[in-house]
Amino acid sequence: MAIKTYGTMAVDWEHRSDFDRLRRERLARIKDLLAKSEMGSVLCFDMNNVRYITSTHIGTWAQDKISRFTLLPQGDEPILWDFGSAAKHHRLNCDWLGERSRAGIPLMRGAMTPEMGRSEEVARKIYVELKERGLDKEPVGVDVVEPPILFALQKAGLTIVDGQQLLSDAREIKTADEISLLTHSAAMVDAAYFDLYQAMRPGFRENDAVALVAKRLYEMGSEYVEGVNAISAERASPHPHVFSDRMMRPGDPVFYDILHSYMGYRTCYYRCFAIGSASHQLVDAYKRCRDYLDASIELIRPGRSTAEVASVWPKATEFGFPDEEAAFALQMGHGIGLAIWEKPMISRLVSLEHPHEIKPGMVFALETFWPTKDGTSAARIEEEIVVTETGHEVITRFPAEELLVCGAPFVTVGGTLPIVRETENPPNDDVKRMVAAAQAEAVRPVKAGA
Numbered sequence: 001m002a003i004k005t006y007g008t009m010a011v012d013w014e015h016r017s018d019f020d021r022l023r024r025e026r027l028a029r030i031k032d033l034l035a036k037s038e039m040g041s042v043l044c045f046d047m048n049n050v051r052y053i054t055s056t057h058i059g060t061w062a063q064d065k066i067s068r069f070t071l072l073p074q075g076d077e078p079i080l081w082d083f084g085s086a087a088k089h090h091r092l093n094c095d096w097l098g099e100r101s102r103a104g105i106p107l108m109r110g111a112m113t114p115e116m117g118r119s120e121e122v123a124r125k126i127y128v129e130l131k132e133r134g135l136d137k138e139p140v141g142v143d144v145v146e147p148p149i150l151f152a153l154q155k156a157g158l159t160i161v162d163g164q165q166l167l168s169d170a171r172e173i174k175t176a177d178e179i180s181l182l183t184h185s186a187a188m189v190d191a192a193y194f195d196l197y198q199a200m201r202p203g204f205r206e207n208d209a210v211a212l213v214a215k216r217l218y219e220m221g222s223e224y225v226e227g228v229n230a231i232s233a234e235r236a237s238p239h240p241h242v243f244s245d246r247m248m249r250p251g252d253p254v255f256y257d258i259l260h261s262y263m264g265y266r267t268c269y270y271r272c273f274a275i276g277s278a279s280h281q282l283v284d285a286y287k288r289c290r291d292y293l294d295a296s297i298e299l300i301r302p303g304r305s306t307a308e309v310a311s312v313w314p315k316a317t318e319f320g321f322p323d324e325e326a327a328f329a330l331q332m333g334h335g336i337g338l339a340i341w342e343k344p345m346i347s348r349l350v351s352l353e354h355p356h357e358i359k360p361g362m363v364f365a366l367e368t369f370w371p372t373k374d375g376t377s378a379a380r381i382e383e384e385i386v387v388t389e390t391g392h393e394v395i396t397r398f399p400a401e402e403l404l405v406c407g408a409p410f411v412t413v414g415g416t417l418p419i420v421r422e423t424e425n426p427p428n429d430d431v432k433r434m435v436a437a438a439q440a441e442a443v444r445p446v447k448a449g450a
Contacts, residue, residue: 002388002393003179003180003183003386003393003395004180004183005183005184005187006180006184008184008220008221016180017177017180017181017184017263018177019055019177021175021177022055022175022177022178022181023055023096025175025177026052026053026055026170026175026178027053027055027078029170029173029175030042030052030053030072030166030167030170031072033166033169033170034072034074034141034166035074035075037141037166038139038161039074039138039139039140039141039161039163039166040073040074040130040135040137040138040139040140041071041072041073041074041130041135041138041140041141042071042072042140042141042142042143042163042166042167043069043070043071043126043140043141043142043143043145043153043163044069044070044071044072044142044143044163044167045066045068045069045106045142045143045144045145045146046066046143046144046164046167047062047063047065047068048171048264048338048339049070049143049167050068050069050070050080051264051338052167052170052171052338053070053072053078054070054078054080054094054097055094055096056080056082056086056090056094056097056101057223057264058082058083058086060223060224060226060261062083063224064109065108065109066106066107066109066144066145066146067083067105067106067107067108067109068080068081068082068083068086068104069081069104069106069122071126071129071130073129073130073133073135074133074135074138076133077100078097078100079100079102079129080097080100080101080102081102081103081104081122081125082101082102082103082104083103083105084103084105085103087101087102087103087104088101088103104122104125105118106118106119106122106146106149107119107146107148107149109146110146114148119146119148119149119151119152120152120155122149122152122153123149123152123153123155123156123158124156126140126153126156126158127153127156127157127158130158136157136158137159138159139159139160139161140153140158140159140160140161140163141161141162141163141164141166142160142161142162142163142164143163143164143167144164168342168343169343171335171337171338171339171342171343172335172342172343172344172359172362173359173360173361173362174337174361174362174363174386175361178265178337178363179361179363179386181262181263181264181265182265182266182267182336182337182363182384182386182395183386183395184262184263184265185260185261185262185263185265185266185267186267186269186384186395186396186397187395187397188217188220188221188222188260188262188267189217189258189260189267189269189396189398190396190397190398191216191220192212192213192216192217192258193256193258193271193398194398195212195213195216196209196212196213196256196273197273197404197406198406199212200248200254200273200275200406200407201248201275201276201406201407202247202248202249202250202275202276202407203247203248204247204248204275205245205246205247205248206230206231206232206243206244206245206246206248206254207230207243207244207245209228209230209243209254209256210228210230210243213225213228213256213258214228217258217260221262222260222261222262223261223262223263223264224260224261225259225260226259226260226261226266226340227257227258227259228243228256228257228258228259229241229242229243229255229256229257229259230243230244230254230256231243231254231255231256231380232246232248232252232253232254232275233246233248233249233252233253233254233376233377234376234377236253236254236255236377236378236380237320237371237372237375237376237377237378238320239330239369239378239380248275249275250275250276250277250407250423251274251275251276251277251278251279251421251422251423252274252275253272253273253274253275253278253282253372253377253378253379254272254273254274254275255270255271255272255273255378255379255380255381256270256271257269257270257367257380257382258270259340264338265337265338266336266337266338266339266340267336267365267384267396268334268336268340268365268367268382268384269365269382269383269384269396270367270380270381270382271381271382271398271400271404272286272289272379272380272381272400272403272404273403273404273405273406274403274404274405274406275405275406275407276405276406276407276408276410277405277408277410277417277418277419277420277421277423278403278405278419278420279372279420279421279422279423280420280422281372281373281374281377282372282377282379282403283403283420284372284373285370285371285372285373285377285378285379286370286379286381286402286403288370288379289368289369289370289378289379289380289381290368290379290381290400290401290402292312292313292314292331292368292370293366293367293368293381293382293383295312296309296312296313296333296346296366296368297366297383297385297392297394299312300358300364300366300385300387300391300392301358301387301391301392302358302359302360302387302388302389302390302391303357303358304357304358305351305355305356305357305358306333306344306345306346306351306355306356306358307351307352307355308355309333309346309351309358309366310331310333310346310347310348310351310352311348311352313331313348313368314331315348316348319369319370319371320371320375324347324348324349325349328347328349329347329367330367330368330369331347331348331367331368331369332345332346332347332366332367333345333346333347333364333365333366333367334346334364334365335362335363335364335365336363336364336365336384337363343356344356344358344362346364346366358387359387360387360388360389361387362386362387363384363385363386363387363395364384364385364387365382365383365384365385366382366383366384366385367380367381367382368380368381368382379403381400382396383396383400384396405419
């Protein structure tokens with residue numbers, strides 16, 4: 001337990017997450033990689049990249065709008081164009097940006113029509129800044145962009161290249177403060193799972209679980225509950241990746257993935273439970289799922305490769321899928337940080353032929369899946385792991401070494417019912433004798449006139 005967990009407040013009596021250092025180190029990392037690249041600048045519309053470079057945030061409502069953008073020129077400081085009055089807010093409250101925070105409104109995901117000229121205005125803003133610095137002839141790396149803006153940038157004479165990989169490379173290795181925030185984010189989900197564990201019982205619905213988790217996380221300081229995948233019983237195989245209003249019943253398996261953000265840093269964190277009791281098939285599936293996960297965790301060490309990790313997982317054809325693309329994400333690892341999915345990805349789909357070296361400072365989420373023998377349900381577990389200088393540390397701590405059962409025990413006059421049992425009880429000896437007697441009577445010949 002080398003990674004510490006702190007409270008949510010800043011204090012004068014101990015070092016905690018240092019946000020000034022976080023801002024400096026993130027910006028320094030992308031500046032360094034940009035300086036080594038062929039690009040003269042990077043232009044970012046992805047809100048996670050905007051936050052990484054500028055340390056600004058205007059709420060998760062803007063996450064999918066592509067309506068904020070920042071330009072980082074070689075050898076200079078970033079310029080941010082933000083959503084109307086947000087730019088003034090940054091000038092007043094973000095002294096690391098100052099006058100480099102400006103208003104800029106692009107296409108609003110197509111809501112601004114072409115004749116309004118917003119694409120051309122964005123391109124003009126970018127061109128003016130690059131021309132002033134003598135970078136207008138150098139390639140401009142772009143992460144994500146609306147097509148009309150891409151065309152306008154090209155029409156202005158700018159050479160557009162892929163900048164997404166450069167930003168992904170920058171975010172691949174986490175700073176000490178990023179790891180601290182990822183750990184705190186995971187600790188919040190530990191608490192949410194404890195509340196879920198106590199609440200689950202017959203009649204509890206998947207959407208009830210979503211509401212409980214969202215309320216708990218927002219009360220603890222989450223800025224964004226991106227999703228709670230609540231999946232129970234027969235809905236678990238194949239995995240639908242969306243919750244419903246299904247009501248849980250005794251003997252049901254249920255698994256969850258809780259995805260949220262604390263100070264921008266995400267979780268991807270599965271746990272699996274049984275309601276009241278667990279079938280033998282579910283216990284077996286859970287053990288297999290856990291074994292695959294533990295084997296992959298053991299391989300997360302500096303110098304190992306993502307191919308080695310992927311190799312320990314089963315082939316798609318071994319658990320009911322025709323190929324690795326059809327089974328994608330069921331046995332998977334991925335970096336995690338400001339986004340749910342970051343470099344490097346680990347999957348039999350890509351990692352065996354395109355391995356990446358595992359390095360200190362990477363943070364992974366590893367997730368495994370295994371269906372019950374009859375294929376009607378499944379187990380699903382996930383852990384988040386920090387790569388250290390000498391090995392790794394797991395930062396997701398809600399117990400998962402064995403299958404947890406909620407809402408138990410059920411007490412009868414004969415004592416406590418077994419935790420591992422089938423939903424349909426096998427006949428006891430008295431019942432067997434009754435059935436045999438009934439069968440014997442039924443086959444006796446019927447006398448004439450009876």
